[in-house]
Amino acid sequence: MSDPATLAEAVPQAAEHFDVIIVGAGMSGIGGAYHLAKRGGGMRFVVLEAQDSFGGTWITHRYPGLRSDSDLYTYGYSFKPWTGAPIATAGEILNYMAEVVEENDLSQHIRYRHKINAATWSSERNLWTLRAIRTDTGEEVWFTTGFLWMCQGYYRHGEGYTPDWPGMDRFQGQVVHTEAWPADLDYRDRKVVVIGSGATAATLIPAIAGECAHVAMLQRSPTYFRTGRNAIEIADELRELGIQESWIHEIVRRKIQSEQAKFARRAFSEPEAVKQELLSQARSYLGPDYDLETHFTPRYRPWRQRIAFIPDGDLFRVIRDGKASVVTDEIETFTETGIRLKSGGHLEADIIVAATGFHLNVLGDIAFAVDGEPLRFSESVTYRGMMFTGVPNLVWIFGYFRASWTLRVDIVSDFVCRLLDHMRETGARKVTVALRPEDEGMPLLPWVDPDNFNPGYVTRGLHLLPKRGNKPEWQHTHDHWADLKAFPGIDLRDPTFVYA
């Protein structure tokens, strides 16, 4: 196999050329393909996807109960109304995506079972050369493109993060990770321990609790949850009035975004009040005698980690009904029959589920090189969380931590279409972002401020991510409202953009 640094020299003739290549057919890649098809002015583009189908996150996860924890009015695209209940199952999200693909004839642009493993930029040719492996035949295939649009998500598919707990090999039952859920896992009448208490645990547990002998959610420390009906009143009312779905979609999106922005602001300005509101929701399901302090009162202030939404309080209900329980403790060791806790207790288990998150995956595990030099992505500085100093003709969609991921798909897609238009009009074949003289001496900081947002996968992978500066243009602010205002006004002739 050739070294990625010399890939461009290795096989240029056999490569198929596209104006734009999108990597990944998840929510980001399908959204990007829609925008390019509509606004790309006839550009030739292709979406290369390692899996057998579109969907990304929603096909690679298979655990019971898999659902969104965002509402689909904002998790759905701006251009395609969502007409169902706001919290949706993976199946419903996939159906929605299937409609987007079908209605816009996007299949012609997608090649499945193509896993890209190397990409190199040549400034001499102003081209990216990509090497992909056909996952069905093992064949190596080559592509060149003028513009690489990375929609590969942010975590490694197929292999979750499982800490190395002491004594794991002693355990006689089954250990599974939610990201690699065996299709034939029989949990009926079994004692199950789920390690972790994030959104994944919160969706899995209510889905299986009715069939298991018992499910214990084992957490080292508590998490905040929000509950509410899985319905949006104003959407239902507008529907009763016969208002057309595209209007309802837009109105509900704006309402939700405004409420979310208020909530996020309040989490900073009056964290104690927000905390008490969240706890009282839990209390209303779990009753006055439940030990909320131990099990549902986090040590951090609300919003430092994403707050999972529990529709109709389903997690709290199975706890209240005794089908599930919460154990807040630390693992001393796995034993033959379960988990011994640091407090001295023992949790009996037939199956132990690790709902412990994922491996942050920067740029899709692709070996990148720029002009013969391996790309050290962590040494670059990000322009608004989507472009990177020293990396020409490449945009990455990295969604929001606190708002729906897809809100950013539409915003970044609009930017990419504008940028490509601008390059076409001016005849530029290369664009790179670069710090301007006034940025000299700007402190270069980690991708996110760990004091602001610090879930495990981000903290573990922070060293892999590009740096941010202390100005809004040199960071992913994760502020959707600010992006909404700033992105359409980005001046493509600003010296930040260096063309050739």
Ligand SMILES: Cc1cc2nc3c(=O)[nH]c(=O)nc-3n(C[C@H](O)[C@H](O)[C@H](O)COP(=O)(O)OP(=O)(O)OC[C@H]3O[C@@H](n4cnc5c(N)ncnc54)[C@H](O)[C@@H]3O)c2cc1C
């Ligand atoms: C269980 C779960 C629930 C979630 N729920 C929500 C939610 O409710 N709201 C929210 O906002 N976010 C949620 N997220 C975050 C979620 O990942 C994003 O919302 C969104 O799905 C990301 O879409 P994406 O297309 O950018 O990436 P992904 O969904 O990760 O898709 C990336 C695609 O790129 C492909 N790919 C990667 N590398 C390569 C390569 N080298 N070659 C070819 N193809 C490649 C992958 O196979 C995959 O299909 C959730 C995440 C998980 C894991």
